[in-house]
Amino acid sequence: xxxxxxxxxxxxxxxxxxxxxxxxxxxxxxxxxxxxxxxxxxxxxxxxxxxxxxxxxxxxxxxxxxxxxxxxxxxxxxxxxxxxxxxxxxxxxxxxxxxxxxxxxxxxxxxxxxxxxxxxxxxxxxxxxxxxxxxxxxxxxxxxxxxxxxxxxxxxxxxxxxxxxxxxxxxxxxxxxxxxxxxxxxxxxxxxxxxxxxxxxx
Numbered sequence: 680x681x682x683x684x685x686x687x688x689x690x691x692x693x694x695x696x697x698x699x700x701x702x703x704x705x706x707x708x709x710x711x712x713x714x715x716x717x718x719x720x721x722x723x724x725x726x727x728x729x730x731x732x733x734x735x736x737x738x739x740x741x742x743x744x745x746x747x748x749x750x751x752x753x754x755x756x757x758x759x760x761x762x763x764x765x766x767x768x769x770x771x772x773x774x775x776x777x778x779x780x781x782x783x784x785x786x787x788x789x790x791x792x793x794x795x796x797x798x799x800x801x802x803x804x805x806x807x808x809x810x811x812x813x814x815x816x817x818x819x820x821x822x823x824x825x826x827x828x829x830x831x832x833x834x835x836x837x838x839x840x841x842x843x844x845x846x847x848x849x850x851x852x853x854x855x856x857x858x859x860x861x862x863x864x865x866x867x868x869x870x871x872x873x874x875x876x877x878x879x880x881x
Contacts, residue, residue: 680757682706682738683748685716689738692777693717695759706738729754736775737793742811742829749775749793773810791828809846827862847877
């Protein structure tokens with residue numbers, strides 16, 4: 680396995696892969712100053728030509744940067760799922776997605792590709808998450824929640840059942856979401872309110 684991105688997020692993925700018994704060959708990063716991360720070598724991006732047979736996880740927390748990298752790379756993608764995570768038997772997880780320690784993904788949920796289900800996050804039954812989504816530590820999605828591509832659910836946020844959150848949205852840390860959220864909305868507070876719109880394209 681090769682990780683693209685030598686950051687704090689990569690450290691958590693390295694730990695997860697080690698606990699799975701998956702060997703990491705090295706990391707790749709654009710920053711020439713980074714030579715190692717923990718005990719692993721870091722190769723500069725300009726010095727490594729990815730092969731179609733390489734197995735890669737993009738270990739960058741930003742949804743937009745992760746998506747841009749994935750769109751350029753022609754490789755195979757792996758998964759990192761911490762042994763302490765709890766997954767329902769019929770859960771579907773897309774390629775390149777990482778599931779951190781203590782996370783719970785319950786029955787009949789579908790997680791898109793290149794997403795992050797972070798430490799102790801909870802995704803309940805029948806949720807559907809798009810690609811490049813990040814559910815931050817201790818966030819809770821109740822049952823039948825839909826989350827669009829590229830959306831970030833902040834740390835400790837709660838989304839009540841059967842809601843739909845659009846693509847490219849940002850749900851602030853600790854927010855309680857009680858109604859549907861449109862594309863690119865930035866939401867904060869309890870109850871969650873739209874404070875502005877994110878003009879980036881996902």
